[in-house]
Amino acid sequence: MSINSRKFTKIDEEFICEHCGKKVPQLGYTCRNHCNNCLYSKHVDKNPGDRQETCHGLLEPVKVLLDSKKGYVIVYRCQKCGMIRKNKAAEDDNMNLLINLTARQ
Numbered sequence: 001m002s003i004n005s006r007k008f009t010k011i012d013e014e015f016i017c018e019h020c021g022k023k024v025p026q027l028g029y030t031c032r033n034h035c036n037n038c039l040y041s042k043h044v045d046k047n048p049g050d051r052q053e054t055c056h057g058l059l060e061p062v063k064v065l066l067d068s069k070k071g072y073v074i075v076y077r078c079q080k081c082g083m084i085r086k087n088k089a090a091e092d093d094n095m096n097l098l099i100n101l102t103a104r105q
Contacts, residue, residue, distance in 0.1 A: 031048065073089065
């Protein structure tokens, strides 16, 4: 893998969640990549923001880890291909869902 393929591409745009239908606003301080209501995401990136992934399956939040430096980290499993991904939770994420998912180990 080349160094350039691991480059982070900043994309912070609003979107309609394909899981719950909510209009998800821009995050404003970093890139928005999942729904702040249901926490679902979409498998569109090979590397953050590159939109190079062809799978396009829904990424289901399966558990949340607590990292001493990053805070809440959401663990996703793609419903289409099974790929596991992790992403830091956003400040406006559904806290009740985050807490419930921390119990899944």
